[in-house]
Amino acid sequence: MTSAVKMTDTPAHPLDRLSALLGGDMVQVNGVILRNMESDVALIPQLAAYLIAAGGKRIRPLLTLACTRLYNDHSPRPYGLAASVEFIHTATLLHDDVVDESVERRGKASANVVFGNQASVLVGDFLFSRAFQLMVADGSLEVLRILSTASAVISEGEVLQLAAANNVATNMDDYNAIIAAKTAALFAAACEIGPVIAGAGGDAQRAMRDFGHHLGMAFQIADDILDYTADQSRLGKTVGDDFREGKLTAPVILALAEASDEERAFWTRTMAERRQTEADLAAAQAILTQHDAFSRGLALARGYAEKAQQALMTAPAGDLRDALADVLAFSIDRAY
Amino acid sequence: MTSAVKMTDTPAHPLDRLSALLGGDMVQVNGVILRNMESDVALIPQLAAYLIAAGGKRIRPLLTLACTRLYNDHSPRPYGLAASVEFIHTATLLHDDVVDESVERRGKASANVVFGNQASVLVGDFLFSRAFQLMVADGSLEVLRILSTASAVISEGEVLQLAAANNVATNMDDYNAIIAAKTAALFAAACEIGPVIAGAGGDAQRAMRDFGHHLGMAFQIADDILDYTADQSRLGKTVGDDFREGKLTAPVILALAEASDEERAFWTRTMAERRQTEADLAAAQAILTQHDAFSRGLALARGYAEKAQQALMTAPAGDLRDALADVLAFSIDRAY
Incomplete structure (x- = not known):
């Protein structure tokens, strides 16, 4: 965070600005996260x-x-x-990396490579259980309902994604269903529990759920575009992961819908059959650019962002709402 | 179940007798299990x-x-x-089989072999989430506390077991800690929530937790003996799994404590280094028999069963208590 270097400046990253606005809140959440990752079992x-x-x-x-x-x-x-939400997310990351046979996450070797698939599966289970212990300690059955439902939906989304992998017949409806479940469900739940905690009533709860859902959709589409367009050192993840795994995402699905026979053969070979040469990622990027797949994907993301913005505007005005609007804008900006 | 063939006879298996005593209860539970395994995602x-x-x-x-x-x-x-408890158990089985690279469970190819590790990890996550949704639908925070704690302890036990695998220095304290966490914790929780549901008070709750814990310890030790002694067609699992995986369990730990140099070299080669020949399982069985490891293991299991029996005797007398005592006795009998 640049804020650690120049304390008087406004942090450049919208998430850092949001964090700064929340005062010491994230320090408290990080404390809860650290305390609840403790275990007598050293590997955890x-x-x-x-x-x-x-x-x-x-x-x-x-x-x-x-x-x-x-x-x-x-x-x-x-x-x-908040720690509980992060634990659910971390558990799914650990299991995802095992399922995807990932080798890198956030610019570092992924946990499954360093600690093995076995430990990643089991520590994921541990964090997932801890998430529920934290919810139980809070004591709200409504929060428990929201987050247990989101967890079930996330795993359904992951299974759906697994079933769609390497299938060049995947369409935008399939894709939207997958990202709604695997990504937007937890964004929606993370936002929805805010007004539940605050006792702000059903309208606020629905508005924040809608905000989170649409933000999550925009975020994931942008993420899937970045998987082809990002500056690798900035993204902190391996560019071309989805391509190499044969994961059909928005840009490819959009380009496939208007593909020539030759292009269709390219996608079938590289993504369905996973027979790839070193030059194929660059070729894929060129085809996607030629079909305006990135800008068309971004337009879809912008559509979701607009709906998220509408939902957000029903919340009380102020610095916090403005900061959330900036986070929303950033979720797409980063994909340019 | 033999009871399906001859309705008038008393079922031979203690668990079938218990089920018969409970009338249509297990039919109801099986219905809940089936309904909650439904999903639009066909693979689930x-x-x-x-x-x-x-x-x-x-x-x-x-x-x-x-x-x-x-x-x-x-x-x-x-x-x-009850369905929630079974879902937690099923989720851990699915993840265990991935972690252990199992090929068979209950006499059939295990799910990871048929559907792949990826699906097993993700469907395990789904069942785990469903378990919490079922608890939330019930609405008891005390039950949620008991089962979320048990879930966290189970995964700690699995990680502990992973860390102890192939380590011939594993002692009975390590082993007891592992099986208390990976097996007895869910038995204890499954029993403890009974009096919680019934509103029977703290003494009953503690008694059933103790009963379940000690039953679980006895059950797991007997299971670990059966892994060397069972008639494969009856056990419905591959005999020698623990040996092949280098999983240090009660009989081996007991035999290792008084092993000759030659025997220690045998265990080190086969279980720590996992260099095994086809004749090694029979050799292991012979060494274990020679050291009375099975009967000494059974004696430990009997000690736990006695404590379970003491806890059970504080519950109201009747057919149900007698049937539970039979299940307890059977948990060890099957290991003869």
């Missing part, structure tokens, strides 16, 4: 510490905090629940 | 149906039902929670 805090050191922007717990404070609740209640 | 019910067809005695949900009825609660409440 070791693997957990590795994940923490790998960083990540903690966007989901930030959303929970912001959506609680937005409705004027300034209690410590969201700390445990 | 497919994999789930495969697991159901593979059978299993459903001992954990039976314990939840029995420990509720034992305290005179005859409501439908335990159905969802």
